[in-house]
Amino acid sequence: MSETPTTIEAGGAPTVRFADFGLAPEIQRALSDQGYVHPTPIQAQAIPIVLQGRDVMGAAQTGTGKTASFSLPIIQLLLPHANTSMSPARHAVRALVLTPTRELAIQVAENVKAYAQHTPLRSTVVFGGMDMKPQTEILRRGVEIVIATPGRLLDHVEQKNISLGQVQMLVMDEADRMLDMGFLPDLQRIINLLPKKRQNLMFSATFSPEIKKLASSFLNDPLTIEVARSNATNTSITQVLYKVDEEQKRNVVEHLIRARDLKQVLVFSNTKIGASRLARYLEQAGIKASAIHGDKTQQERIAALDAFKNGDIDVLVATDVAARGLDITDLPCVINYDLPYNAEDYVHRIGRTGRAGATGDALSVYSDKDERLLADIEKLIKQTITRGELTGFMPSRGGERGERPVERRGGRRETDSPRPERTERPDRGPRNYGAPRRDKIDPWFLKPYEPSAVPRKEAPAAPAASGKPKPKLAALLGGLPKQ
DNA sequence: AAAAAAC
Incomplete structure (x- = not known):
C-alpha cells in the first residue's frame, strides 16, 4: 500500500x-x-x-x-x-x-x-x-x-x-x-x-x-x-494579455469578441455574479451570450451548455465550474475576464482551447490590482505571456461603445489571419445570426x-479524432515519495 | 477570496 x-x-x-x-x-x-x-x-x-x-x-x-x-x-x-x-x-x-x-x-x-x-x-x-x-x-x-x-x-x-x-x-x-x-x-x-x-x-x-x-x-x-503536465502549457495555445482599467474590462472583452468576430468563445469570470453581469452586458450589446455557474438551476446550466455547443449562443460566460472537465470540441478561444486566483486554474481554463492538437487563443484582461496573480501564473507556467496592445479601442462609460475598434496585438505572432472586412458596424440591435434555432432541450x-x-450522438461527418497530434509525453515523477 | 456539491 x-x-x-x-x-x-x-x-x-x-x-x-x-x-x-x-x-x-x-x-x-x-x-x-x-x-x-x-x-x-x-x-x-x-x-x-x-x-x-x-x-x-x-x-x-x-x-x-x-x-x-x-x-x-x-x-x-x-x-x-x-x-x-x-x-x-x-x-x-x-x-x-x-x-x-x-x-x-x-x-x-x-x-x-x-x-x-x-x-x-x-x-x-x-x-x-x-x-x-x-x-x-x-x-x-x-x-x-x-x-x-x-x-x-x-x-x-x-x-x-x-x-x-x-x-x-x-x-x-x-x-x-x-x-x-x-x-x-x-x-x-x-x-x-x-x-x-x-x-x-x-x-x-x-x-x-x-x-x-x-x-x-x-x-x-x-x-x-x-x-505531459500542461504546466508547460500546450504550445498550440497562443496566449495574450491585455492590461486595462478595471472598469473597462467588460468593454474590452466585448471589443475582443467583435474585433475577432469570435463565434465559440468561453469567457471565465471569478465570481458567479460577475459571470451573470458580463453575460447580460454582452447580450445587451447584441452578442449572443449566456452564463453558467453554480447559482443557476441545473436546467439552466444544461440549457446554456447545450446552446453553446450547438451554436445558439456565441459566448458562454462561466465560473470555474467550467474550468476543468468540460470538453467542448474545437473551442477556438478562451477569454479570462478575471485572472484566476489560483494559478493552477489558469492552466485548466486555457486548456479548454487548443484541444487535441488544434490551435487556440487564450486572451486575458487584467488590471493593476492583478499584477500579483499574473506573476504567480507566469511563474507556474514558466513563461512570460505576450502583452497585447489594444489599438482602436475606445474607452467608454456606462456601457456606451465607441466606434468599432480595431484590435492589434503586440507580440510576434505572424500567423494572425487577416480579419474579414466588415462593411457595416452592427448597431445597437442584435447581430444577425440567421434564423434562430430553437431546439428543444x-x-x-x-x-x-x-x-x-440508446441515444446516439450524431457522429461528426469526418471525426478528426483519430490520428490527431498527441500531447507530448513528459518524463515522470520517478516514483512518489512516501507519505 | 471564490468556486463547486445533497435535500
Missing part, C-alpha cells in the same frame, strides 16, 4: 491502434463508429494496465482522452458478466465513476454510453439539482455502470435506490478537484460501502501531497501514469433507459 508505486514512462510507439488491445468486437465497433483508430498516449498506457486489473493513478488533464482510458477497460472487464444471463448479479452496479461536477458526470456518461452502445451493459448518470425520480427509476431497473457526483449518489444510497455492494471497479475522476471541493468525507463514506476487493482508478491533474495521500489510502499498489439522461433506444 505504502510502497513506492511503479512508474511507467508514458511514451513510445505512436502507431498503437485500438485494435491492438484485444477489446471485444462490440467495443471496437463503437470505436470505429466514432472514427477512433489510434489511442492517445494515456489511453495507450492505461488501457492494458487497467485490463490487467491493476490499480492506476493517472495524472492527466481533460482532453488527453482519459475518459476512454478507463471507460473502455471497464466495459471490457464487465462484459463477461453482462453476457451471462444466469448471473444473479445481472444489472447490479459493478463500476462506479465519481466526478466533481455535474457537467463532467454528464459528459463521462455520454462517452460510456457511446462506447457501450453495442453491448448489453447499462449505464446511467446521477447528480444533484435534478429530480430524484427519473434517476431512481433507472437505478431500480438496474445498471452495471453508474457515473455520479458524490452527494447525490449518497442520497440515492440512503434512499436504498442503489446498492454498492457489488462494485468491482471504482474510478475517481478529477480527484484533485474533488479534494478541493471538500468531497473527502463523502468519498470515504462511499468507499466504505464498496467491497474491499475491487479495482481502483484515480485520475488527477496534479500530484499534490494531499492527492498522494488519497492515493496511498485508497489505491492498492498502483501503477502511475503521467501525461431533451437530454437523453432525463429519459428512462431503454436498451433499444
Whole structure:
C-alpha cells in the first residue's frame, strides 16, 4: 500500500491502434463508429494496465482522452458478466465513476454510453439539482455502470435506490478537484460501502501531497501514469494579455469578441455574479451570450451548455465550474475576464482551447490590482505571456461603445489571419445570426433507459479524432515519495 | 477570496 508505486514512462510507439488491445468486437465497433483508430498516449498506457486489473493513478488533464482510458477497460472487464444471463448479479452496479461536477458526470456518461452502445451493459448518470425520480427509476431497473457526483449518489444510497455492494471497479475522476471541493468525507463514506476487493482508478491533474495521500489510502499498489503536465502549457495555445482599467474590462472583452468576430468563445469570470453581469452586458450589446455557474438551476446550466455547443449562443460566460472537465470540441478561444486566483486554474481554463492538437487563443484582461496573480501564473507556467496592445479601442462609460475598434496585438505572432472586412458596424440591435434555432432541450439522461433506444450522438461527418497530434509525453515523477 | 456539491 505504502510502497513506492511503479512508474511507467508514458511514451513510445505512436502507431498503437485500438485494435491492438484485444477489446471485444462490440467495443471496437463503437470505436470505429466514432472514427477512433489510434489511442492517445494515456489511453495507450492505461488501457492494458487497467485490463490487467491493476490499480492506476493517472495524472492527466481533460482532453488527453482519459475518459476512454478507463471507460473502455471497464466495459471490457464487465462484459463477461453482462453476457451471462444466469448471473444473479445481472444489472447490479459493478463500476462506479465519481466526478466533481455535474457537467463532467454528464459528459463521462455520454462517452460510456457511446462506447457501450453495442453491448448489453447499462449505464446511467446521477447528480444533484435534478429530480430524484427519473434517476431512481433507472437505478431500480438496474445498471452495471453508474457515473455520479458524490452527494447525490449518497442520497440515492440512503434512499436504498442503489446498492454498492457489488462494485468491482471504482474510478475517481478529477480527484484533485474533488479534494478541493471538500468531497473527502463523502468519498470515504462511499468507499466504505464498496467491497474491499475491487479495482481502483484515480485520475488527477496534479500530484499534490494531499492527492498522494488519497492515493496511498485508497489505491492498492498502483501503477502511475503521467501525461505531459500542461504546466508547460500546450504550445498550440497562443496566449495574450491585455492590461486595462478595471472598469473597462467588460468593454474590452466585448471589443475582443467583435474585433475577432469570435463565434465559440468561453469567457471565465471569478465570481458567479460577475459571470451573470458580463453575460447580460454582452447580450445587451447584441452578442449572443449566456452564463453558467453554480447559482443557476441545473436546467439552466444544461440549457446554456447545450446552446453553446450547438451554436445558439456565441459566448458562454462561466465560473470555474467550467474550468476543468468540460470538453467542448474545437473551442477556438478562451477569454479570462478575471485572472484566476489560483494559478493552477489558469492552466485548466486555457486548456479548454487548443484541444487535441488544434490551435487556440487564450486572451486575458487584467488590471493593476492583478499584477500579483499574473506573476504567480507566469511563474507556474514558466513563461512570460505576450502583452497585447489594444489599438482602436475606445474607452467608454456606462456601457456606451465607441466606434468599432480595431484590435492589434503586440507580440510576434505572424500567423494572425487577416480579419474579414466588415462593411457595416452592427448597431445597437442584435447581430444577425440567421434564423434562430430553437431546439428543444431533451437530454437523453432525463429519459428512462431503454436498451433499444440508446441515444446516439450524431457522429461528426469526418471525426478528426483519430490520428490527431498527441500531447507530448513528459518524463515522470520517478516514483512518489512516501507519505 | 471564490468556486463547486445533497435535500
